[in-house]
Amino acid sequence: MNIEISKLSNGLTVVTDPMAKLESAALGVWVSTGSRNELPPEMGLSHMLEHMAFKGTTSRNARQIAEEIEAVGGYLNAYTSREQTAFHARVLKNDVPLALDIVADILVNPTFAAAELERERQVVLQELGQARDTPDDIIFDHLQNVIYRGQPLGWSILGEEATVAAFTPRALRDYSGRQYRADTMILVSSGAVSHRHIVAMTEEKFARLATGSAGRTPPAHYVGGDIRVEDDLEQAHVVYAFPGVASGDADFYVAQIHAMVLGGGMSSRLFQEVRERRGLCYSIYAFTNNFQDTGFTGIYAGTGETETAEISAVIAGEMEAMTGAVSEAELARAKAQLKSGLLMGLERPGTRAEQIAGQIFTFDRVQSVAEIVAQIDAVDGAALKRYGTGIMTQPSMAAVGPIKKLERHDVFAARFAHKREAAE
């Protein structure tokens, strides 16, 4: 990788990541703000702002934004997470200047027109309804909410109907003025790009960007708890969680490998035990969620009503087993999976740009592939045992669907009480 990083005079970070042989590029701006940066009446405002960025600037209306990028066959998209908002484009190489111009325009010159907000409010309310109709989507919101109870990190990215209904153009401008500042934004381009050109264009197009730093991100910590939503579905959706680590933690790759061994692929313990040996689930996997200052390890299971009676004990058993020995073969396999995932991701410009932005936010620099591989290779059985034991203290759970037979959370949590006592 031949990454170059420049900091413009206004504070904006510009990164280029040229990829030989590519005829296209991915280009975007990542903003270090998301739902955890919202005040209570702003729940969902980061996401609404992401939508409204496409609804018109001082020189382009919504239709022109869509038509200009699609006229060259490009894609323009955006997403909001709990800590980031991203605006990104995929274009063929000759259209990089156009993509950069449009991305800059929607970030620097949005109008947040009242009439557009009224229409887009209806669209977002529908998006909210759709999320609520999707149990394996909404369940992760429920989980986040109980883990970070009473904290902005626990809020839903889409917000609440009441807050979305009350958003005003003024609220968008206030939030944007507070959070969309040069110091908290990174422009990354991967693919058929040249640093000199990108920097020159960015200097010009982002000249009017507000300088300085954004408001402080409120700290968060794992509280934990459980939520059960009984519903007349064919499948039950259950997700368990345990306290994990932050994105920049020294144990980040320990947590990744722990999740991989536990439930990261077809050869993982959970897949083999729960799906292959017992036929209990169509879908089961482990994952980690990592934020600036906190994180968790989770296990998702989609299962039938009858099978819910059995699932908690099996998962508790596999969690317990992870406090013991992990075989050399399992460890080697998990490392190979992480490393090949990393290498294959390097072949996709969109993935590269996103990872570069994430690393700069976390470490203020880009880690080399060799450095990441070394961190993966350094994880050993002792570290996994330590991590696997340490996270057992405080389980959380969210469940949706036909869950009458699912073990009560206090019973499930009691399975881990001895670990908690040992840790205290």
Added chain:
Amino acid sequence: MNIEISKLSNGLTVVTDPMAKLESAALGVWVSTGSRNELPPEMGLSHMLEHMAFKGTTSRNARQIAEEIEAVGGYLNAYTSREQTAFHARVLKNDVPLALDIVADILVNPTFAAAELERERQVVLQELGQARDTPDDIIFDHLQNVIYRGQPLGWSILGEEATVAAFTPRALRDYSGRQYRADTMILVSSGAVSHRHIVAMTEEKFARLATGSAGRTPPAHYVGGDIRVEDDLEQAHVVYAFPGVASGDADFYVAQIHAMVLGGGMSSRLFQEVRERRGLCYSIYAFTNNFQDTGFTGIYAGTGETETAEISAVIAGEMEAMTGAVSEAELARAKAQLKSGLLMGLERPGTRAEQIAGQIFTFDRVQSVAEIVAQIDAVDGAALKRYGTGIMTQPSMAAVGPIKKLERHDVFAARFAHKREAAE
């Protein structure tokens, strides 16, 4: 592209598609069989066979299959469609021989053990339940079912509970013996691969593959109709369809561009009218489904209960408008979108391998990029008008959710009656 194609002595087609600079490869076998090739008691058997291929061979059990591919950080996956079943792997370049060995093993030497089938049956029944819980998934099954009423092409890929419950190892062997034959299979590898090596390995690993041709695919034709499933959801899901073209039809790219102008992106007519101007939907798009001998153009809308009252008239209006003039700008934009999608897809080995297999099934050869671009460029306003007018004869509809206010299908269909009469 430097594609090479060989036909082995047993009839198996082997394609390599080397990509310079790549450190990984995608490799898979595409089998020209799917749910439309099933007999009535076999509904869902193509999909069950896809699952069972991973459950053990004469030399590897299920766990070994999973462990061997994941030990090198590879992925092994499969899917079943109405006309194809695919088994594909993604690996780093040195692991191509291993991936090919495993893919060959699961296709040539599966055991279909009874105990494994019992467990996997439970997994598939859960997958069925999960699909039924996902309205924007199941609605496409409903649509397919009414369009191809009474024909295997109208069946659900997952099958029915009753058929899945009755599958035996014998049924798997019968279907496999009938459909999994060298003449109907294509091995494609894209990325860091060499034709000489792949052919040599394939000759050896697939030596015991059954030769000859599969059973004839039953013909299908558009019948049409409607289905409404009232359900207590927040969002209504509606999908409309109109008779389209087969995969190999001379109008294939006319249909693609028609769908792109109508509802292919943010600048499309439906997105602009339905989401941007009226705020009626979070999600709306047009698409085409194309099969060997038939196809359709569809429009999906996810919308609120109140908005369902309005949606049918708006969609009928946009369909009607597509029988008139399409602007030069719209036509150019749709072509640019198709072409850049094509070029960006060329950067991903998995996408390339899949497209190559599809082209060989349809045309018995691989079309060059220039040839596809020429076909796209040849589409003009007159062709779009002709296609847009021709498909108006026989609308179909599937709807799920809070749809009491949704226009009845006979009323919706009557909007197109004059077109039907004109066509007759």
